[in-house]
Amino acid sequence: MSSKSVADSSRRTRRGVTSVDVAAAAGVSQATVGRVFSSPEKVSPATRDKVQDTAARLGYVPNVIARSLKSQRTNIIGAVVPAFGEYWQSVLTEFSRQLATKDRQLLLFSFAEPGDVDGVLASVAQYRLDGLVLASATIGQDQLIQMRESDRPVVAFNHPAATGIVPSVSVDNEAGMARLAMHLINTGAREILYVGGVSSASTDQTRYRGASRTLGEHGVACTYLEAGAFTYEAGYKVAQNIVERQPSPDAVMVSSDEVAFGVHDGLRAAGVQVPDDLLLTGFDGLSQSAWAGFDLTTLVQATDVLVARAIEILLADDRSPASDPVSVVVPGTIRFGKTTVTTP
Amino acid sequence: MSSKSVADSSRRTRRGVTSVDVAAAAGVSQATVGRVFSSPEKVSPATRDKVQDTAARLGYVPNVIARSLKSQRTNIIGAVVPAFGEYWQSVLTEFSRQLATKDRQLLLFSFAEPGDVDGVLASVAQYRLDGLVLASATIGQDQLIQMRESDRPVVAFNHPAATGIVPSVSVDNEAGMARLAMHLINTGAREILYVGGVSSASTDQTRYRGASRTLGEHGVACTYLEAGAFTYEAGYKVAQNIVERQPSPDAVMVSSDEVAFGVHDGLRAAGVQVPDDLLLTGFDGLSQSAWAGFDLTTLVQATDVLVARAIEILLADDRSPASDPVSVVVPGTIRFGKTTVTTP
DNA sequence: ATGTTCAATGACTACGTAAGCATTGAACCC
């Protein structure tokens, strides 16, 4: 009358072989099975082998959910990232790649509209993540402050306005744009236009400050023009505006590569030659900026370094709320392309 | 002698307010607190308000980990995706965006080398995910079979070789490439070269078949050339090879847009004019393919539709192992750019 | 031989929630 052991084991295989099952089959306690998988050095080689064999035979896989509940650690890092944009996609990819080498996974929380961030953060809170990356330059001060209160490690990625509120990692936006500005001045540009993406983004503000301050110090004015989005299309459209401008500018500095690509193509469509009629610079150093079609002069962010530093901060787990939040600033590198000239 | 309630509550706020804490503070049972958050209609409005107020005051946030352990559902979908490539980044973004609207999150498992897939899948198994997307055309048959045995919903995304083994969603790779081939024939191309990315990718094989079959039916030969990777650089490099080829081709069909971009720029660098000297087609319909600099003739995948269908399959939860796995094929659309001509 | 030490293992419980079942009490029916 007893159910066939074969049927039973197949049912077991079908869903949820637990450490208890393995323990029973191997003739040891559940605790020992657990040890084999979490701290094998505490188990004698003989038992270890026996348990591992049994586990493999039954198809046992440790349940991370249960482990997380018990240990209060998930081994998962969350990332709050805008749903669009080449730059964020590349950052995300880099995070995922680097975390994988540290046996951490990346849980994605993307949002399409800045207004969605509140909802996303509420959702984030439910997961007891080991850390959280805030990768958006439009997250508000109040939301950052709220995040600081959380007991989980947080790091703001390339969000200058977050400095001092939560730990942050950024490229040196201001200095980078300042150096691009110097480059333009050195090559003789005197009428310079700045094209921003979204003026509320803190990166946009900081980069513009880098440009306008440096240009101002050299007596060059720098008008700010907002594309309205960090997209190719926005850049393409704003190019028309640039062409019609009087006095016509010598150079256009763009807040981001993706927008700069659009400006580049939009200018060409309008018959403006880069760099003959107009110099053009970008920012970010996206892989496409090096493509022959653009070969854009831009500030290259060492994304891998930025990401590595961000991960360090998250995993350091320095739960020392007393000290000021760390703020890492990584310098960028100018890559000189053919959208500017090197000899004045 | 009792500890100050203030101190106690602050400690509570610091880490881990549970439904039990809320229950005690609100003077109800833990079960009622749980109901307020999972099935509020089962609780009287008065109690509901009381509990919600108390929860807000204490800063209670339901613990998804515990919920998952109990309910056996995580609300998380896993995605196994190559770490590199514009195409996969865009697919990933689309998944994340669509899942967010369904209150699901995306857990990323990226891998850099095809050989890493085994390790990744082992890691995946530990999470009791509600579903898994296999988004890579290089996952092997044995691994797919292994996944089929899993009790969790799985869907292969754009991996033709997975058809019949696990549920899958693909663009119509073969028909799409066939139509591009017809387009080239119609415009008079007679010496056609096919540039693949990685020949072991099942999309690569299927697309090549679409091209070679159609061309063959019209008496046109189609040599296969492997770029070696699905990257811009690989395409750029292979362009040199194309240029030196004898007899020199009229047209080049490329397996993917990203490689096509490289071929495009590589050809231009070598002094070959597209489309005057040579016609060029891509595949995927990446957003960059529409950029003015390329304006590539390509097959546009309706990524949003593909992703939507994949999510449907995952969430349908048709645990009917008897029937054959579904296989959805979504047609693509040719976008005619300036890398080919429309009048023969 | 007896005590000491320590590696190996087992028993037990907590992690935070949800679902099943039991209980209460008010509204309702004849």
Add this chain to the structure above:
DNA sequence: GGGTTCAATGCTTACGTAGTCATTGAACAT
């Protein structure tokens, strides 16, 4: 008015693991 019904709520347990503590027994020292 006593029985029936049902909404509202409480009690209890299970989810699968890991850490704490207790127990065992072998190796070793005295």
